[in-house]
Amino acid sequence: MPPKRKRKAGKPSRKAKRRAGHNFWYVHIVLIALCAIVAYILWLDYRVQSEFAGKRWFLPARVYAGPTEIYAGQELTADETENLLARSGYRNVADVRQPGTYKRTASTLEFRQRAFNFWDGRQDSRLVRIRFDNRRVAQIRGLDPDRALPLVRLEPELIGRVYPDNYEDRILVAYGDIPPALIDALLAVEDRNFFDHKGIDLRGIMRALYQNILRRQIEQGGSTITQQLVKNFFLSRERTLARKMNEMIMALLMERHYSKEEILTAYINEVYLGQQGRRSVHGFGTAAEFYFARPLDELRLDQVALLAGMVKGASWYNPRRHPGRAERRRNLVLDLMFQQGYLDERTRSQARTQPLDLSAGPRWVSGKYPAFLQLVKSQLLREYEMEDLRNEGLVVFTTLDTRRQDSAEQVLRQQLQQMERGRSMKAGALQAAAIFLQSSTGAVLSLAGDRNAQYAGFNRAMHASRPVGSLIKPFIYYTALTDPQRYSLVSGVNDSEISIRLDDGTSWRPDNYDGRNHGRVSLLEALARSYNRASVRLGWEVGLDLVTATLRKAGVNGDIEPFPALLLGSLELTPLQVSQLYQTLANGGFLVPVNSIREVLDSDGRALRRYALEVRQALQAEAAFLTGYMLVQAVGHGTGRGLSRIVPGVPLAGKTGTTNGLRDSWFAGFGDDVTGVVWVGRDDNRPTGFTGASGALPIWGNIVRRQHIRGIELLPPPGVGSLAGISLPFAGACVRFPHIPYVLGARPADFDRC
Numbered sequence: 001m002p003p004k005r006k007r008k009a010g011k012p013s014r015k016a017k018r019r020a021g022h023n024f025w026y027v028h029i030v031l032i033a034l035c036a037i038v039a040y041i042l043w044l045d046y047r048v049q050s051e052f053a054g055k056r057w058f059l060p061a062r063v064y065a066g067p068t069e070i071y072a073g074q075e076l077t078a079d080e081t082e083n084l085l086a087r088s089g090y091r092n093v094a095d096v097r098q099p100g101t102y103k104r105t106a107s108t109l110e111f112r113q114r115a116f117n118f119w120d121g122r123q124d125s126r127l128v129r130i131r132f133d134n135r136r137v138a139q140i141r142g143l144d145p146d147r148a149l150p151l152v153r154l155e156p157e158l159i160g161r162v163y164p165d166n167y168e169d170r171i172l173v174a175y176g177d178i179p180p181a182l183i184d185a186l187l188a189v190e191d192r193n194f195f196d197h198k199g200i201d202l203r204g205i206m207r208a209l210y211q212n213i214l215r216r217q218i219e220q221g222g223s224t225i226t227q228q229l230v231k232n233f234f235l236s237r238e239r240t241l242a243r244k245m246n247e248m249i250m251a252l253l254m255e256r257h258y259s260k261e262e263i264l265t266a267y268i269n270e271v272y273l274g275q276q277g278r279r280s281v282h283g284f285g286t287a288a289e290f291y292f293a294r295p296l297d298e299l300r301l302d303q304v305a306l307l308a309g310m311v312k313g314a315s316w317y318n319p320r321r322h323p324g325r326a327e328r329r330r331n332l333v334l335d336l337m338f339q340q341g342y343l344d345e346r347t348r349s350q351a352r353t354q355p356l357d358l359s360a361g362p363r364w365v366s367g368k369y370p371a372f373l374q375l376v377k378s379q380l381l382r383e384y385e386m387e388d389l390r391n392e393g394l395v396v397f398t399t400l401d402t403r404r405q406d407s408a409e410q411v412l413r414q415q416l417q418q419m420e421r422g423r424s425m426k427a428g429a430l431q432a433a434a435i436f437l438q439s440s441t442g443a444v445l446s447l448a449g450d451r452n453a454q455y456a457g458f459n460r461a462m463h464a465s466r467p468v469g470s471l472i473k474p475f476i477y478y479t480a481l482t483d484p485q486r487y488s489l490v491s492g493v494n495d496s497e498i499s500i501r502l503d504d505g506t507s508w509r510p511d512n513y514d515g516r517n518h519g520r521v522s523l524l525e526a527l528a529r530s531y532n533r534a535s536v537r538l539g540w541e542v543g544l545d546l547v548t549a550t551l552r553k554a555g556v557n558g559d560i561e562p563f564p565a566l567l568l569g570s571l572e573l574t575p576l577q578v579s580q581l582y583q584t585l586a587n588g589g590f591l592v593p594v595n596s597i598r599e600v601l602d603s604d605g606r607a608l609r610r611y612a613l614e615v616r617q618a619l620q621a622e623a624a625f626l627t628g629y630m631l632v633q634a635v636g637h638g639t640g641r642g643l644s645r646i647v648p649g650v651p652l653a654g655k656t657g658t659t660n661g662l663r664d665s666w667f668a669g670f671g672d673d674v675t676g677v678v679w680v681g682r683d684d685n686r687p688t689g690f691t692g693a694s695g696a697l698p699i700w701g702n703i704v705r706r707q708h709i710r711g712i713e714l715l716p717p718p719g720v721g722s723l724a725g726i727s728l729p730f731a732g733a734c735v736r737f738p739h740i741p742y743v744l745g746a747r748p749a750d751f752d753r754c
Contacts, residue, residue, distance in 0.1 A: 041249060048253045052233065057172065057269070058164035059393030059603060063376060064156040065400040066443075066598065067118070070130065071151035074137045075708050080403070081109055081130060087157055087402070089294040089359075099125045100298045107132050110143075114295070116155040119397055119599030119607060128152050157402055159368045162377065164390040167278045171285035172393075172603075173296055175265040181301050182284060183264065184342040185308035189333045191225040192340060195260055199226045199251035226251040228311075229267045273307065274314045281314075291319060293359035301343075302351040305333040319356050327356060370456035371449030372400055375576075376596045378462070383600075383609055393603030398596050399443035407706040408434055408446045409453040415699045416451050416680070423689055431683055432696075433460035433575045434703065436676040437583050441613055442592035445674070461575045466664045466681060468578060469569035469657035469692065470530045470639075472551075474585065474627050476539040476567060477527045479550045481623040483542075489626060490522040495534035500564045508564050510536050513658070513691075527630045528638030530656065532568055539567035553618045555580035555591055569657060578668055579677045585627060586653070586670035588717070589619030621717040628653050628670075629714055635669070639693055643669070646701030650711040654700070656692030663687055665695030672710035676700055 068084055070076060085102050086092075090111060093101045102111030110129045115122065127143040130152070140149045163169065187194055193201050201224050223231070230250045235243055254263060274281040274290060281290050287307050288296040299307075309329035310317045319326035331352050338348040376398055380389060388394065416430045434448045449459035458464075480487040495518040500508045512518070512532050526534035539547055544562040551560055551571070560571060573581075576594060584591040592615050600608045631653035634640045639656045654669025665680040665688060678696040682688055688695060 041253075044246065044250050045253045047234065048230075048250050049257055052254065052258065052266070057170055058168055058391045059170055059172070060161040060163045061380075061389045061392070061394040061396055062158060063160045063162070063373060063396045063398060065159050065398060065402045065405075067156040067397075068154045068401075068403075069151050070137055070140065070154070072137050072140055075135060076132075076137050077135050078104065078107065078109055078130075078132045081132075084154060084403075085109070085111055088155060089292075089298075091294075096127065098298060100294055113152075114155055117395075117601070117605045118153070119601060122605075123153065123155075156397065159398070159400065159402070160373045162389040163279060168280050168282050169286050170269060170283045171289060171296075172269050173265070173283065173285040175261045177297060178265070178268060178284075179297055179299065179304060181304045182268070182296070182308065184337055185305050185333055186225065186264075186268075186311070188336040188340050188342055189308055190228070190311060194225050194264070197224060197255075199253075199255035200224060200248050223247070224251060225267050226254055226263055229263060229270060230254060232270050232272070233266075271311055272314055273310050274318060291358055300351070300354065300357075301347065302330060302334070302354040303357065305337070305351065306330040306356065309333040319358055323356055330356075369400065369402075369405055369447075370454065371459045371461055372398075372405070372444065372447045372596065374449070374456075374459050375444065375447060375462060379595065379597055380600070394608070395601040395603070395605070397598045397600075399438070399441075399445065399598055400447075400596070401445040404436060404707050405446040405448075408436065408703045409448055411699060411702045411706065412448055413451055413453070415702060419680075419690065419695065429682060430680060430688060431460060432678065432680045432699065433464060434676065434678045434699065435461050435575050435579045436674055436703070437579055437594060439583055439586040439670055439673050439675045440592070442580075442583055442594045443598075444594060444596045447596075460679070463574060464679070464681075465572040465574050466679060467570055467659040468573050469659040469664060469666055470532075470535075471578060471581075471655055471657035471666050471668050472566065472569040472571060473527055473530060473535045474631060474655055475550045475554060475581070476535055476542065476547055477523055477630060478585070478619065478623050478627040479542050479546050480523065480538055481626050482620050484622075487523060489524045489630065492520045493523060493526055493534045493538050495519060495521050495526060495531045495537075498533050498537050498540075500536070500540065502564065510568055524630050524633060525638075528634040530634070530639045536564070536567045540564070550619070551581070553591075554584040555593075555618070569659065575677045575679045578666070578679075579675060582668045582670060582677065583675045584618050585624055585631075586675045588628075589617055589621045589624035590615050591618035622720045625714070625717055625720055628712070631655055631669070632712060632714065640667070640669070640697060642693055642697055643701045646698060647705045647709070650709065652704070652709070653712050654697075656697055658691040658693075661687045662689055662691060665690040666692050667696035667700040669700060671704065671712050674704070674707075674709055676704065678703070 070081065082102070082104055090100050090102050093103060096103050096110050096112050099112050099114040102109060108129055108131050110127070112127045113123070113125055115125045117123075128149070129141050129143055130137060131139040140152055141147065142149050161169065191201065193203065227247050230247050234250060235247060269283040269285070271284070272280060272282055273284070273287040276290070281287055284307055285296045287310070288294060288299055288303075291307070292299060292303055306319060306326060306329075309332065310326070312329070316322070317326045317329045334343065334348050334351050337343045338345065343351075376396065377389070380396065384394070412432050412434055416432055417427070419425075420427055420430055428451075430451070432448070432451055434446070435444065436446045437444055447461050449455075449461040450457070480491075481489075495512070497509065497517065502508055510532050513530070517533065518529075518531055521529075521531065521534060523538070526538070544564070544566065547566070548560045548562050556571075556573065556577060560566070563570065580591075580594050583594065592613055595611060597611050599611065602608050631640075632651055635643050635652050635654050640654045643652060643654060650671070652669055652671050654667060657666030657668070658664070663681060663685055666678070668675075668677045670676070678700040680688060680690060680695040680699065690696075
């Protein structure tokens with residue numbers, strides 16, 4: 001056996017070499033792993049800082065109706081005012097201290113307004129008392145300090161939102177606006193050591209584990225508020241160890257870079273608290289509006305506790321679907337607040353006995369008035385991209401008068417039902433559209449695009465182009481009156497058979513509705529009684545080119561085919577377009593584009609776009625005035641005389657419109673400062689059996705009767721005398737003109753009352 005070779009002193013053995021080699025690689029692997037972990041943590045740190053600091057919530061545009069202004073002498077009852085307050089979420093209480101509350105006596109209403117950022121500045125909260133007398137506002141006083149107020153402006157009603165693509169909804173709340181009770185409730189139920197730990201709370205995890213084992217159900221979680229925020233902001237919902245580790249690391253990193261106040265504010269604005277259809281409710285500000293129809297700072301302690309309890313599971317504890325379950329969870333939150341010293345026993349007991357007091361539904365919806373909101377959106381898109389409307393938190397103030405809108409919708413629904421029953425028609429056979437404007441500004445006060453106010457589909461007010469029938473006639477007579485050398489109110493025109501040769505070699509022979517000829521009549525009588533043959537003859541004399549030019553000046557933007565049938569209303573327009581025509585006429589010839597938006601603010605309350613009035617003299621003032629006078633006579637003595645029975649004692653101007661086969665029923669008219677258009681028809685274009693006088697006119701009349709429309713005041717512009725040809729009475733005064741007999745069959749003395 002050969003002798004073993006002796007290892008030289010100091011020389012490592014092969015085993016030692018192998019061991020050293022392994023150690024070398026172990027060290028490298030550990031170093032590489034450490035570097036990877038450090039790099040990963042640095043990457044998470046970068047992600048936390050970049051994404052959280054640059055976090056931009058997608059905020060839907062909020063759309064408000066026009067604010068209600070109440071002033072002394074206004075025709076308004078205490079009941080109507082109380083209804084306005086209730087719509088805005090005001091609560092009837094015994095002691096008015098908190099904003100959003102009121103109390104009622106027989107003749108007074110006392111309420112504390114909420115602070116609100118209007119387009120023209122912030123309106124602070126204040127205590128107001130309104131005294132009523134005989135269906136009118138007798139006096140308005142501010143009570144802090146005590147002083148008479150010329151008017152009070154109620155904060156406008158939120159009527160809709162334009163949601164982002166993910167359908168998230170938020171009302172952001174600043175830290176200073178968070179109710180202390182909400183912070184206490186969240187700390188008690190979610191993270192009692194929030195202001196002490198650095199992102200994770202080992203004691204909290206052990207305590208939650210112990211309580212859950214003790215109660216044999218999961219009542220408390222071990223995640224801190226910071227961890228929950230990290231999960232909502234950055235991570236998926238999957239339950240894996242890797243996700244939990246990421247959550248804990250990122251929570252530590254977030255606590256390193258941001259204050260507790262910043263973290264808590266983000267959490268309160270981010271947490272998921274419910275669902276309505278596709279719309280997800282995020283944040284306590286939105287949840288307060290969604291479940292209780294009032295701002296977060298107006299909630300009671302028990303309501304705050306209910307919302308805080310829903311953080312654990314918004315669907316499981318949904319108070320509308322599971323009221324018992326939600327109440328038990330609320331009481332648990334109150335108990336925890338008591339145990340941790342946030343409440344005394346009396347306060348806890350009182351809060352536990354409170355009913356849930358949920359609102360019947362959220363005070364806001366995506367589209368409370370869908371037809372009007374379609375108009376608003378279409379006008380916004382002229383200035384803004386859809387992304388801006390969905391994501392930037394714009395605040396849009398509109399022109400909508402909710403009282404007028406509600407009454408118009410109610411009248412429309414009721415009248416159509418009566419009309420269908422009266423003709424034994426199938427329910428729902430008739431459709432309608434209505435739009436009412438402020439004549440002087442073109443502001444849309446109300447708009448209905450369907451007999452069902454909540455229908456968000458085809459909007460007939462905006463998109464149903466229908467022949468306008470006799471609504472075209474006033475613009476024929478206006479065109480004639482712009483030539484005072486040839487025409488005045490009492491100029492004669494033959495209402496007899498007329499034949500017009502068409503380009504295809506055929507002849508067009510229009511007929512009167514009653515099938516009769518009426519001989520030579522004045523322009524005034526021809527328009528008031530809507531004689532077809534006289535109107536066609538006059539239009540043919542004046543010239544189709546001039547009539548079409550008048551229509552364009554008055555507001556028709558589309559193509560107008562200059563065919564003879566245009567003179568009897570073959571032109572197809574939407575109710576919205578017709579309202580523009582009659583607004584120009586009602587406004588003395590001044591055209592103001594129909595508009596639905598007053599102001600747009602950004603999410604910080606800064607004005608983005610001021611919608612100043614665009615006014616231009618489109619029609620001659622004298623001829624427009626005389627045309628308006630003829631339309632007053634049409635209501636008083638002509639085809640619109642049925643309106644005088646619906647709204648007695650109120651002088652109004654208007655014109656009926658009926659198309660071939662009684663397919664379309666129209667009425668367009670105006671009072672002192674309101675212009676309105678109503679259309680009635682069928683979507684299948686079958687006959688309705690109604691003329692303008694029997695169909696649209698009663699709807700128009702009942703709408704304005706409920707809205708207490710002011711009668712028209714005819715104020716003649718200078719120089720109108722040479723155009724009239726008769727003496728016209730105007731509100732107690734009159735302007736004398738050379739008199740020509742036979743106007744609407746009246747005696748000459750009837751028009752000579754100066």
